[in-house]
Amino acid sequence: MELSGAEILIKCLQAEKVEYVFGYPGGAVLFIYDELFKQNKVKHVLVRHEQGATHAADGYSRSSRKVGVALVTSGPGVTNAVTGIATAYMDSIPMVIISGQVPTHAIGLDAFQECDAVGITRPCVKHNFLVKDVKDLAITMKKAFYLATTGRPGPVLVDIPKDVTVAKCKFEYPETISMRSYNPVIKGHPGQIKKAAQLLIEAKRPMIYAGGGVILSDAAPQLTKLVRMLGFPCTNTLMGLGGFPATDKHFVGMLGMHGTYEANMAMQHCDVLVAIGARFDDRVIGDPAHFGQVPRKIIHIDIDPSSISKRVKVDVPIVGHVPDVLDDLIKLIEAGKQRPEPKAISAWWAQIDLWKTKDCLRYDRKSKIIKPQFVLEKLYEITKGDAFITSDVGQHQMWAAQFYKFDKPRRWINSGGLGTMGFGLPAAMGAQMANPGATVACVTGEASFQMCIQELSTCKQYRLPIKVVNLNNRYMGMVRQWQQFFHGNRYSESYMDALPDFVKLAESYGHVGMRIEKPADVEPALKEAFKRTDELVFMDFMTDQTENVYPMVGGGKGLTEMILAEEL
């Protein structure tokens, strides 16, 4: 029996066990929506803007290790989705985006709602396809899911012209697929792993630095085992939080531009560094020349060869799937008799403990104005550290990363690479869809939140009981902070004037709104909000306008050139 392209597409999604599609209909995808209507296996979530669809699919994927799927129409549907696609690309999130396209005979003729979707998205997808023949549709969908999830994951876009959704052919979904031009490496090179093991055993001042690759490859158990076995200090990047338990005694906090003093100092002064699923980016190590001033041996484990020796030259590159490589490394160390020299390691820990006495995350606990850090500490306590926390981008994001101690992977969901304001709420929708019944909170600010505020309506439609923690300082806080530090206190366009009354706004969408103005009210408000397990509660915390994120490594500075609170 022959099926239409639209039927085939839905069958492919069913075969891939897709639970939710986040999307928005339009002319070019009408036949696809018609087929969605006729079945009930694949559920559609109607967002209010295509950016929301891609971020929701993204949050769904990050919180569940499944593929996020978005469906948008041609032209503006695709261009609206680009921000979300680029966000997923920068953080290597497995997503499949299906976009409608004008009919094949109209392509290139400047048709209504036509845009070159494949061309526009090419630099921000792992791969993309234009399906010109219905016979290629099923195999293309198979390839899309295969590419999105294997190797270094990433978003894949499939552009489907309207006539292809109507045309018919026999449907056959391939069980497996192989592509001669695409063969991701799984196993690490045994010789390199041996070299790494030897370096680790001989290390006097070791450091383990793990990034988002540990989360994406589900290597948290292996990482935790390795760190505890060796007794080494471990730091996580912004993307890696939860990859190693933050409450473990070996954890020295996040590193980087707003990392802890001890993590950055240990990173700089270690003699053997193991980078795992991390990429030495500018927000992590600052100026590479400054970082290179200290001699150290670097082992780098990553699935993507192009991440290795990109910004920092490494000594022992190991290309492979992180859990496989770590398993091999652990086995090799366990099998050998040698262990790191305890004296050296305890001396190194003594040094780290000394750095810790700086107490770099301290803030004024007696303040009469609500300190944002205090809100996050209370959020951590009240949710018992077990919530899914999404965030937007800015100061609140950094405070959440610093003060919420993530013990499990996939609980911290933020736009690390692209830094997309507006990510938090739609990502929380995806996380809540993927984890019904779980506590999901979106930590945001009044500027970021307004970038995807329309999704409050989606939350109502699907009864998503997200808790929005809005740290409202009436500024684009991070912009203001940079202007204070580096632009002579000239707060050019960073003040958020004419803000809406967020309480009324939340209420108008049918949610619960709360305004919290005094420190004493923070805890009761949070408790009250999290008791309402079946409602979205928007908490508008009026926080200190002058608070800054410390420590801070200025743009282009060396990792240890930190601005600390006391120095101002």
Added chain:
Amino acid sequence: MRHIISILLENEAGALSRVSGLFSARGYNIESLTVAPTEDASLSRMTIVTSGSGDVIEQITKQLNKLVEVVKVVDLFEAPHIERELMLIKVRAGAKERDDMKRMSDIFRGRIIDVSEDTFTIELTGTGQKLDAFIEALGRTAILETARTGASGISRGQRVLRI
């Protein structure tokens, strides 16, 4: 330093723009780029002449390998190799210049492949430097038009680039 990178890639629509897009997005140089199908029609072979430090060339090859449609990448500068470029050049060849022009073409082992009352069209192959030298020798005023293919290259001996 100058490098010649040879790439085998799927002969599919859009593959070329993925490669050229990569070079522009990451700020790598392209001195020349040539592409055509191979004896296996499902594959294209691309030759890119680029320049950069060792680190940059390493990144270029890694980034190229990362493209899904790229099957194989080799830097021809890693081993002895041969490079050639083809140029078609139309020159002024009136009664006065005709003999000189013929002689010049012979010296450079060019072939005159089209003749008109006032012009010759000469076909010349060689390294880029040889083509440059020919242009230099003729002088600007003699040249009416040039079409160069950009360099193509292949390894010497038993080294082959195939799947």
